[in-house]
Amino acid sequence: MHSSVRPEVVLLLTTLDLNHPDTRQRPYHRDGRPFTRAERDLLITFTPEEKAAAIAQIELEGEWQRELDEMKDAFVDLLMKYFAKLPEGSVVSDAVAIMADEDYAEFERLAEIATAEDTLEFRALYEGS
Known part of the structure; x- marks a missing residue:
């Protein structure tokens, strides 16, 4: 069975800075770098499974x-x-x-x-x- 979770998308989701002041205009990484066009294009294709995987990864990192x-x-x-x-x-x-x-x-x-x-x-x- 082929996994529907793309690691590169999960990685983007886990590095997304939801608190960046300019986040409504464009996405930023937690280190302050803006996402590239290619990253933005990939980010908007995330699936519910990839979102769940990213949340699980963020929780593991927090723990x-x-x-x-x-x-x-x-x-x-x-x-x-x-x-x-x-x-x-x-x-x-x-x-x-x-x-x-x-x-x-x-x-x-x-x-x-x-x-x-x-x-x-x-x-x-x-x-x-």
Whole structure:
């Protein structure tokens, strides 16, 4: 059976900025770029199935972002637990040096997750240049 959902249309729907001030005149991506003519022409052909797929994707992205934010908060809370025991001006390596083994394991797990987004962003911006 052939899928009636076109990924390129779902992608356009998920990047559509419904809050852009000029949205009544033309569609914009969430990053501020206006849709090209080809994108606009494709966008107006979306099906109910593609709209449903886009909504599901947006909900998944929102859930993922909430989980990531919770992990980042847990990462900061873990560090603050140890910074409270250290003199003012201490740095992360000072906190890590006095961590209990189980907290250190959690620190390593959360550090990888909490910094992944920033690391990917850094790589995208600087490694290709």
